[in-house]
Structure formats: C-alpha cells, structure tokens
Amino acid sequence: MDCKDVRRELTAFIDGCLAPRDIEQIADHLSSCSLCRAAYELEKKLWSSLSLWADVEPSEDFEEKFWRRIKAESEQWPQQEFLLPISSSTDIAGPTAGALSQQETAGRFGISGFLASLLMVLTAGWKRKVSLAVIILLVFLAAAYYQHVRSQHPGVTALRSGDVVAHGGTAMVSLPDGRKVVLSETDKEVVSIIDFLERYNMFKEMDAVNNLEVLTVNHRELEKVADEMGWR
C-alpha cells in the first residue's frame, strides 16, 4: 500500500472496519511513514473531538405531547381504532381511549360477527328477523362489491401484502398542509387511494421502501390528489 491508499483507508482503519490483512498493511505503513502517521493522528483527534458536541435532552413533556397528538387523531378519525395508554399521568386517556387488541377489533367483523348476527336472526321475532336479514344481505352485497372493485385494481395485491394498508392495519398519510389522513382497509376512501397510487405508479416504490415515506416523498402528487378529493 502506498501513501494514497493508506490515506483513503484511514477512516475505516480508525473505525476498525477493515480486513485483518489490510489492518496489518496499514499499521506497517504507519510505523514507517511519518506523514501518514501525522495524518492518522490528526484524523483520530478529529474523530474524538466530535464527542465534544454533547447530547441535548428532549423536553420533559415529549411523551405527553405525543399522546396528545394521538388523542387528537383519534378524535378526528373516530371510526379508527387508536391505541392509547389505559392510564397515564398525563391524563390523556379520555372516553375513547383504552388498549384495544387487534383480536378484539377483528372480532367485531369477520366470521364471529357473522355468526353473532346469525344467532340474533334465529332468536329474534319475525319482524326483527326480516330487518336483520336485510341488513346482513346489504352488508354482504357491499363486501362483494368492494371485493369486485379491488379485483379491478391489480395493485391491490401490493396493498394486501402489508405494504401500505395491510389487512386490518392503518397507515397515516401526511398532507402537505400538515393534516393527516388515516387510511385503513375498511375505509371507503381506499378505492380512491388505490386509483391514486396506480395513477402515479407508486407500487414499485412501495415495495422497496417504507410506504409512508413514499407518500411523503411524492407530496406533490399527493397535493394534487388531495385537491381532487377535497381533502383540504
């Protein structure tokens, strides 16, 4: 190794991120080259002097502020399930707050929901039976329509794989004006969102990086769609 090679590898040498053979070669070179040794000493000094920039402490109410924001979101989007601490010294847990497990959430819909409805139909009076049957029929028709619409959008597969709006999951999208939209698979908006994502060919990117970032990175497109949908 000549001086140029050694200088190029000094940073990794100091960080201990080289193969043993390279470390040995650089160490040999440093023991015989005073200029490179001086460069090495200076770089080491620089690296240790960076520690002089001390850490700062987060504000004392950092956590409190966070839970307030979550609470505000939960009030803005009451149809969503927001998890908040059951009790908190910050007193942010209001009537809508409470640890709600996903199992509980899932239980409200799906098969158990259907069985509960069926039981109600079987045990109710005939008028009630008819109205409940109509409601259940409407729910199933809506679900079938929803599935049909989704099947028209091949990109839905990407969504269902858990990238953006996973099964039973939510995603929070920051709009350019600072407001946030919480999306979930059960949202009526989901079809419009899929249209939007497809229109801007964002699925590929979503597979590669954190989906929420993509939506923010593409905030110009999001801005347009926010206008189209009257979100702002």
Place this chain on the structure above:
Amino acid sequence: MKEEKGFRDPDVELMLRFQKGDVSAFEELLRKYQKPLVNFVYRFLHSREEAEEIAQEIFLRVYASAGSYRPEAKFSTWIYRIATNLCLNEIRKTKGVVLDSLETGGIDDEAMSLPDKSVPSPQELTEYSQLVEMIKKAIDRLPPRQRLAVILNKYQGLSYREIAEVMECSEGAVKSYLHRAKENLLKLCGELLK
C-alpha cells in the same frame, strides 16, 4: 435482516407486542428512542424545535404503521430510516438542497471561506467552546449524505452495515461518505486541532 434474526431484537419484540395491542410496549419504545432521535434530528437540522417536532412525527409514523409492520430489519435500522427520510425531506423542502452524489460530495472552498457572523470571534471564546462551535458548524456544512453518515456512525453508534441499510446504499458508499466527510471536516476545523 432475516425474520429469525429480527425476532431476537428486543425492540422488534416490543413492536410486535404493540402490534398485538400492548400499548406499554410502544411506551417503552417511546422512552428508549426519544433521546437518540431528538439528538439525531437536532444534529442534522441544527434546530431544537424542529428536532422535537420531527421526532414526534417519527413516532407517529411508527405508531401508525403498527398494523402493517413486518420485522424485516433491526428496529433501530427501521426507525432511523424513517428519521433519515424525514430529515432529508425537511432539507429538500426548506433549503432546496440537492442531495450530493459520491462524486460531488465536497464542500466548495468559497463557502468555506465565507465569514460567518453567527460564530463568535476567537477572542470571545475559550479554545474549548471555540472548537465545539467549529465542530457544529463544520458538520452543518457537510453535504447531507456525508452529514448523515457521520451522525449515524459517530453519535448514534451504528456500524457501516447498519448505516448502509438506513441510507439504502452499499457499505462501500458509506465508507466513502465517511472518508470524504472527514476530509471536509479537517479542511474546516483541522487548524484548531493541530
């Protein structure tokens, strides 16, 4: 990171517990990462106020993505990637900075020689505080990706491999960013170190 390895990461375990509805697991993550994240953003953007705000935003995103979370990387790598993206977005928005490539990642001499009135004169400072101020200023002047690599390595203690995952580049690129960053830092505050 393979799934099997992911489950050994205690922070991934916490996130998975939160995913199942255990809010105390999220509270633990909030307590553990608030200081590192506030400091990460603070060192990158040089603003206490923005640091707090963006750190809040990072946690909001972690919270919101619990439903779709899959342990594909170390939790710390994942959260720093969110933090990095938010910081880069911020400087794109506010400063219109074009991210440097490896080839154009230097500091131009003209920018370096410009007098900065925000920095107190040497007479007003002790040697120690002068050096600290110079370090802050020098890091702030690094091109964004070099600055990120330095902060992640030096202050957040991430390995080259972890930094590569966070910055979505190769380990070789990380090595190069750090090497160039040190060259630039030495140009800016090397005299004070001698």
